[in-house]
Amino acid sequence: MSPLPPLKALQAFDALGRTGSLARAAADLGVTPGAIGQQLRKLEEAVKARLVEHDGRALRLTPLGATYHAQVRQGFAAFADAAATLRDANADIIVLSCLTTVLGKWIGRRMRDWTELDAQARISLVGSDAEPDLAQGGADLRIYYGGRLHPPHRTELFTDHIVPVCAPALIAGQRLSGPAEILRFPLLHIAWNPRFGANPGWAEWGRLIGAKPPPANLTYGLSGSAIDAALAGQGVVLGQLAFIGPELESGRLVIPFDLRLPLPEPYYLAWNPDSLKKPGARAFHRWLLGEGRAQGLASAPPL
Missing domain, CATH: 3.40.190.10 (Periplasmic binding protein-like II)
Structure with missing residues (x-):
């Protein structure tokens, strides 16, 4: 079996076929025209066929190159479809980020109660001591400790x-x-x-x-x-x-x-407002707040 051509070379060839111009292909990929030309030469060496030719100052696909490009275009379209499938599959997953011990010793132990309430919502639990950027999609919700962080959308969860x-x-x-x-x-x-x-x-x-x-x-x-x-x-x-x-x-x-x-400071729940549009996210948000209130009562000294 012949080795596959380099991916960058195929991308450069596809860009040339789609745009019809060396300059536009370079702009499409954010590289120089010289880099596109270098990748095209690598591709021709890999497939051992002449795929492009000069037409005056312009560069165009040969008849064989046009046939090859049609197949390459189908391949990149398949990649795009596969990526869209992954995005669609993950679009409804609600990502809750927590400190490692909070996940393992607290909220992770309570998730059975949530699934019995709403088995339709899809939840992903991530234990991390690094604070995710909620605005950039690092997570949908975050349970964190202390008041040094000030996300625009947060509320006190409980004091332990x-x-x-x-x-x-x-x-x-x-x-x-x-x-x-x-x-x-x-x-x-x-x-x-x-x-x-x-x-x-x-x-x-x-x-x-x-x-x-x-x-x-x-x-x-x-x-x-x-x-x-x-x-x-x-x-x-x-x-x-x-x-x-x-x-x-x-x-x-x-x-x-x-x-x-x-503890000197409480735990907080922060969230991305756009994430609450996901199926079940608002109900999950309310449930987390309820669990926080219940824990605050349980942790307080007995009267």
Whole structure:
């Protein structure tokens, strides 16, 4: 089987056939006429046939070149049809971007509730710590933390709280006379990305109870990783309540003393207004806001 001609050479040849002029072909592709001529020579070398000829100062297709161009044109038309098919297939997909742990430990766990409400809407969940440009189609909606970003269309979703949690086996058989007793167990620390600001840790929780915690035994860069370590019995972590609901319900994690600290800033939901025109997008937007309100109530200290 003969190798396929270079794609750039075929594009230059197609442009010449469509526009009928070397200069117009160059303008169509945004290159110089010399670059078009070079690609045409590469194409003729690849197919071992004369496809273009000079007609005075102009360049035109040979009869064989015209026949070949008709087939090449069909090929590029097929490429365009394939691209349109992909665009149409993705046109109705609602892309929700979230911080990695927010996706894995919070909203991703709730999506079954959404699908039971509206199975027709097509949702794509993307976990990323990079903030997408909603205006340029980077995503349709974004759940993010803190107020440093100010998208034109956003609303507060909920404020989360942290609380000390651990695997029940870690404190089994131990008599804890007060909150300060927690500090004698291995402490797991979460070091946030500096762009999110300072997160409350063991020092702040210690001030809440009037004690000075020792240095943390292990430090993690992601809240989800620290929570997983607590699940494995490695120590006590100040876990965000939004991220540990199922583990508390199942008893895989327990709260020795329910003394909660709020995060310094809330989570927000931002969106591209044009994206709300997608099928099911407005309903999904309302559902996300409802889930945020419910989480805010669940995370707040008990009355």
